Amino acid sequence: MNEEKYKIITINHLVNNKIINELDRLFSRYPTEDIYYKIENANTIKIYLNQLDFSDFKNTTTLRIHFIDDNTKLLLKKILTKIESIKSYGLKGRKRVYVGYDQERKVRNRKLKEVIRKKYYYAQDHNFSKKNNEVPKEFINKIIVGDSEEVLKKLPDNCIDLIFTSPPYNFGLDYENHKDGINWNEYFNKLFRIFKECIRVLKYGARIIVNVQPLFSDYIPIHHIISNFFMENKLIWKGEILWEKHNYNCKYTAWGSWKSPSNPYLKYTWEFLEIFSKGTLKHYGKQENADITADEFKKWVYAKWDIAPEYNMKKYGHPAMFPEELAERVIKLFSFRGDVVLDPFNGAGTTCVVAKRLGRKYIGIDISEEYCKKAEERLRSVLIQLPLFDKGGKKYE
Template identity: 30%
Template sequence: MLELDKIHCGDNCDLLGQLPRECIDLVVTSPPYDDLRTYGGHSWDFFGVAWQLKRVLKPGGVIVWVVADATKDGSETGSSMEQALHFKRLGLNLHDTMIYRKANYTPLTHNRYEQEWEYCFVFSAGKPRVFAPKKTPCTYAGQKTWGEPNMYKDNSGNLTRVKQTVINDDKIAGNVFTYEVGSRKTGDIAHPAMFPFALARDHIATWSNPGDLVLDPFSGSGTTAKAAKELGRRFLGFEINPEYCAIAERRIAQQVLELEAV
């Protein structure tokens, strides 16, 4: 087993191969996709990574896979959905197709509406073991539900009276998460991929418990690892670029480098 609470520098398939089966509670990651992100010329094996993630994920574990599509020759590639379907073919559930919305997206001024969101695919090995959802206030909290009590047929065809109820103070949030996106530099190195700290934090809080092991196989500047540590989880980060490994280690050790990227 690799040393925990550490960023390991190397090829993620090789590092994943060193993990035992069913040892990871949660994966939160955003891999390089299409030609939208460049990482110093490094390449990666999607099919190898997907197979290894399925192998190391515990029953009830969750993978949060943040991706988007490039537009080539006037058409979106569709690679995001192809990846999602491949994870299903491996035997994982596509538990939820969430949206990561950028409140301050960058305008590209082309002949289509501006791209302001990315997929957050939530895959699970069976039913998720943990679900501690974000909550949002109910607009009409404390009021009675609309309409008068009525008689309805239940699933068996029997008449049943539905009573008015009082609306709760809050409800489970919708599956579109909106964040401000920023770009910051640490020293002379700026990471190209915007990944808000709050996005990692919210998914870790939703799909894992304190003490669980959280993995990011595309660790970048260590945002997932930093969020996991702050929330009392164990973590593993894999990153092939030594410069990003160094940034991540400093962020995790000092917790003062507020680079909003991974």
């Protein structure tokens, strides 16, 4: 048997005849090319694993548990737990493939080529300080009325763990205290002065995530212009999430040139979330403060999120809110419990409401006193949600 073809799992357990009989019975169900075992010595069993229909293996093993003595039962449980704890595998039909699934087929020397190409070359020569600071107490868990350009200047450098925000899109919406729909140059100049402050206050390794929808009818790719701004300012573009809302907002019947290629008008039912990191891609935090479950993680790292738009905007008296679920995914995927989350265009406070519920600290800034009052009102009724633990202190998945 070519042992290189297998992942080897070592189980320490006192071996006896009953155990050998049970292992023979169990492993004879599977081809030796897929899995087999060897008794290494009186205390050690080695399992050679290449590929396996794990749910079949689990069902069979679990069934046998009712017919065998406690010692053998314990061994089967150990085997099952060890195999189940292997989280990296490929899939081939119903089988999990444990060996060779991650081998490079098309690109040889991938790592070397990455070095030659220079990953995020545009952000390599940054001079961000690695020294992070605390947010002064008076700003923690506060909703602040004011122009973010001014308010942010009061915060020290490198003190915020995550910024999640949705700036005004310049569509011409009726905001309470902000003129939307101005000349594009004026719009971007103001936005970028605020974003410069955002970059300054981000910790080393922290992220800013900006939700935008371009004004397609003006042919202004806001999401690209914003991305260019952050890259020119040496942030690493970490990626982009497509927020599929499944709603088409365009009120006029516009397909452009109907049934003619002369000028068809493209329609969109989604918005973008652009993600940037300061200095490095890794954000420091203790694993025990991560509260995202395995299922959420697996689902949310696929960068297309189907989430319905916020339908309660009338209730909160704000014309352009994002839904709590969007903020929840962002906050759980990109921050730890106890982190400080900032929204410099806070509106009715969705980011802060979710941050509070998930045990993060929050700072929300909005130019409108009315929206800030709404946000405060919402925050008053938010209960902090504790992560679920079982009796052994292990987080429920």
